[in-house]
Amino acid sequence: MKKWITSVVALGFLTIPSWAANYGITPTTSVGLKIASFGIPNQLLDLLLYEHPKVIGSAFGLEVSSYGEKGLQSTFSGLYCFEYSKMSGEGPWRYNQQDRQLDGSGEVIQVSVTASILLHMFPSLPVHPYIGAGIGVGRISIWSEGRYQDEYGTTIKDSTNQSYIVPVGHIPVGITANIMNKFELRLEGGFKNGFYFGGSASYIF
Secondary structure (H helix, E strand, O other): OHHHHHHHHHHHHHHHHHHHHHOOOOOOEEEEEEEEEEEOOHHHHHHHOOEOOOOEEEEEEEEEEEEEOOEOOOOEEEEEEEEEEEEEEEEEEEOOOOOOOEEEEEEEEEEEEEEEEEEEOOOOOOEEEEEEEEEEEEEEEEEEEEEEEOOOOOEEEEEEEEEEEEEEEEEEEEEEEEEOOOEEEEEEEEEEOOEEEEEEEEEEO
16 A cells, blocks of 8 residues: 555656646756765865865765746756765874874865855756856864874874864856756756865756
């Protein structure tokens, strides 16, 4: 019984866009998931840390898009994203110049919420490029654990953990594909307090 109900609900969601198109209803919203490689540039880390290794990682996000009166053929669309990214690195760490150098590993976690506007070029085409700009807010947590030797040659372990609330700037550039007014696929690179490159898949309502 549960499998039958699940199948009916799934079929309904898959046929909503086609049914809406037949009755002249324009799809106005999509919900999807994003995955990307992510790295914080050294210039940004230099503002937070005196010494650090290269930090790379990945990002995962939940995205909601809203379209204009023309639906997927609108020139502008809104993109709202809740994103979690985690980056790590190994090497020397030092928060301030007067601190001891830690030789070990560390990670940087950023959780952000952003709102962006996308400008679609040639939106009537099922596959077309876009650019955008957005703002938001995020929380960056920096953790490191390492070892150093004191003046007696004894190896001592140490760890630090700091968090910051920071503004988030978003500059996306990519290509989007409309699949039968049911799904939207995007290949995107850009900047969101770090450089990223990845893709997303969304279901269109």
